[in-house]
Amino acid sequence: MRVYLDHAATSPLRPEVLNAYTEALQLVGNPSAIHSGGQSSRAILEGARERLAKVAHCDRNEVIFTSGGTESNNLAIKGLFAERAGNLIITTAAEHHAVLDAVEYLETQGAEVHWLKLNRDGQIEMDELSKVLEERSAETALIALMWVNNETGIVTPIHEVTALAAKYGVPVHSDAVAAFGHMPTNFAESGLATMALTGHKLGGPVGTGALIVSRATKVVPLLHGGGQERGFRAGTMDAAGALALAVAAETPQPDYTGLEALAVKLITPLGNLTRGASQGIPNILNFTFEGCPGDSLLFLLDQAEIEVSNGSACTAGVARASHVLLAMGFSEAEASSALRVSFGPQTTAEDVKALAEALPKVVATARKI
Ligand SMILES: Cc1ncc(COP(=O)(O)O)c(C=O)c1O
Missing domain, CATH: 3.40.640.10 (Type I PLP-dependent aspartate aminotransferase-like (Major domain))
Structure with a gap:
């Protein structure tokens, strides 16, 4: 699945x-x-x-x-x-x-x-x-x-x-x-x-x-x-x-705060959350992974059957640094290593755990690219 x-x-x-x-x-x-x-x-x-x-x-x-x-x-x-x-x-x-x-x-x-x-x-x-x-x-x-x-x-x-x-x-x-x-x-x-x-x-x-x-x-x-x-x-x-x-x-959206807390707990040891915990809505999280090209992260995660995005515009197949993170004062390298994780009504804790389990290997591979 x-x-x-x-x-x-x-x-x-x-x-x-x-x-x-x-x-x-x-x-x-x-x-x-x-x-x-x-x-x-x-x-x-x-x-x-x-x-x-x-x-x-x-x-x-x-x-x-x-x-x-x-x-x-x-x-x-x-x-x-x-x-x-x-x-x-x-x-x-x-x-x-x-x-x-x-x-x-x-x-x-x-x-x-x-x-x-x-x-x-x-x-x-x-x-x-x-x-x-x-x-x-x-x-x-x-x-x-x-x-x-x-x-x-x-x-x-x-x-x-x-x-x-x-x-x-x-x-x-x-x-x-x-x-x-x-x-x-x-x-x-x-x-x-x-x-x-x-x-x-x-x-x-x-x-x-x-x-x-x-x-x-x-x-x-x-x-x-x-x-x-x-x-x-x-x-x-x-x-x-x-x-x-x-x-x-x-149709009301579920309460995503539990999934947010789980994702923060499992993913922050591997990457940096780009916002403070109280500053955002719980269904959108963004992490940067030092030294990892964002498009490599997406590609490797897709191979592991996990679909996420980095939110940055991808024109003619050329991945670019996130204009949002650049506008916030992040470096080009940081803004190029972003991963956005966003939840919907079908998302389960197992989905978040699957991402967290796949990430260490994906991050290590992406760093070598
Ligand atoms: C903040 C924001 N504004 C506007 C849009 C564009 O909306 P639509 O895809 O319905 O044209 C999007 C879609 O990605 C969005 O995230």
Whole structure:
């Protein structure tokens, strides 16, 4: 049996989701159509919106269904930027590429970016944010900070950020893809303008997701067409996908703290945990293994039937150092030796033990490569 410890990359469909999804997929009718089939699809879609809103603690009208995290982040960042007068974007270099690349694209279109520094704990310094807002709030279009980092599991104190930003009237977008469903993400209390989430990290289908857009916020759409989703996201609405996303969001995740403690106990003698125990969500752990190329670790573990990842982008088969760890001040060598272990509802203590048993040999072999 292969051991799958890569749920932060994608997590298998949960049985509840599969049942609801396959049933809804058999419905015929565009949710915008007047006939009965269309109205049945509309009822499923709006029911899903209501259910997702309840989990996200937002108003149903604030839910904009999208194709996932990448689209939601792009819509928020490009859409807020186009809507606002300023041309400064405040963010960090540890964001997911769905944010980084959108921001870097906007740089080619005249945006200026203030990259907030991160400390070794992966946290921004509030003083730096405060200073840049004090000096440049009139020029600031938006702040984009992820709620949970998908490589390290580190949690950003979003409420502190939004409280500060509110003093200057600057909207805050958060990529909550790794947070939503895994920790409390109460949108109404968050002070956020927009929040991105996706289905497939929760046991929902790939290709489902949402951007929560507060009532007070407007974004210029990326897609123009039929005016669906408050005019923010044109395209025939995917009622079955919306339902599957809502069911995945409603299905609670298990408590992963026991697995986290076990993994920390068994793996830290072999590698270094890249965050403090209290700084992250329990389902994502990241270790560095001195002197081991990350891609060799992955390859050797895969041969031992264990599937993990290092979270770093792998372009055309060339493994690169983790941009997240580099942004936190880790050396190139450390950032190239990372391994991300992430849990899902199917993960057992045996899976964690299998990884810990395979690692000494894998690490020793990788060091020789
Ligand atoms: C933090 C984060 N943001 C955005 C995304 C992109 O989401 P999607 O795969 O749904 O486009 C991911 C997926 O890896 C992610 O981990």
